[in-house]
Each structure stands twice: as C-alpha cells, then as structure tokens.
Amino acid sequence: KLVTEYKEFREKNNLEELQSLKIKIVGETHPLKTDGWIEGTKSLIEAKSTSSRTSIRTGIGQLLDYRFQLKEQGFEIEDMYLLLPTKPRDNILALLKSLGIKLIYKSGKGFVDSGN
Numbered sequence: 001k002l003v004t005e006y007k008e009f010r011e012k013n014n015l016e017e018l019q020s021l022k023i024k025i026v027g028e029t030h031p032l033k034t035d036g037w038i039e040g041t042k043s044l045i046e047a048k049s050t051s052s053r054t055s056i057r058t059g060i061g062q063l064l065d066y067r068f069q070l071k072e073q074g075f076e077i078e079d080m081y082l083l084l085p086t087k088p089r090d091n092i093l094a095l096l097k098s099l100g101i102k103l104i105y106k107s108g109k110g111f112v113d114s115g116n
Contacts, residue, residue: 002085003035003047006104009111016040023069034066035083042078044070045104051088056096063101087112 007018016038023032036045046062048055063080070077082096084105096103103114 002049002083002106005106006036006045006047006083006111018045021066021070023066023073025069032066032069036081042076043081044077044079045081045083047083049085051084051086051092051105053092056082056084056088056092060096060099060101081113 003018010016010018019037019039021034021037023034025032034044035047037043038045044063044066046059046066048059059082063082067077067080079102080100081102081104084103087093087105087107088096088103093103104111106112
C-alpha cells in the first residue's frame, strides 16, 4: 500500500516513475525484487510497513544486499532510501545517516524526502 501511495504521489507531482527491479542471482531459484528503483537518479528504495527498529534493520539489510547484487551485475547505484509510513526516532535517523541511507516518509497526503 505504501509503495502504491508513493508511486501515485510521484505521478501526481510529475516526478520520474517509480519502477521495480528483479535481481537474478546465480544459484538462487527466485529473483530478488526491489520495492522501488528510480532510473534517472540510480536510486534503490525499500519500503517498510512500520517505522519500528526491527523493520528498519530488516530494510537496511535488504538495501545492502540489493546494492551488492546489482553492483556485481554492473549496475550503478547512487542512493539508497528507506520508504516509511512515519518519521522514525532521532536515534534511527542517526543510524541511517551513518550508513548513507536516505529516508522518504509519509507526511499528511504527501511524502518528505531527506535526499532533497
């Protein structure tokens, strides 16, 4: 639901389309699928349904895995984002900043993008 809302928000605001990537990995039977990819900015996006520490830690791991796998396949990754339903606590914001992971979170009927 959050991904759909963000996709619609991007469309309404004439922003580049939010796509998804399937990442095929040698030896794996199923590809990984990203929640979001923005081609123009080479941005990976992982959505989480809550802003809890547990969800965010899972999202961090997913982003790092996606980035590694895509770089192995020759993709250029400029930015990584977590897409969250609410702004997380300051300690989590500091964690994300220390890892170079940017944040997009829902605010009212729109979204706040920490990368801009």
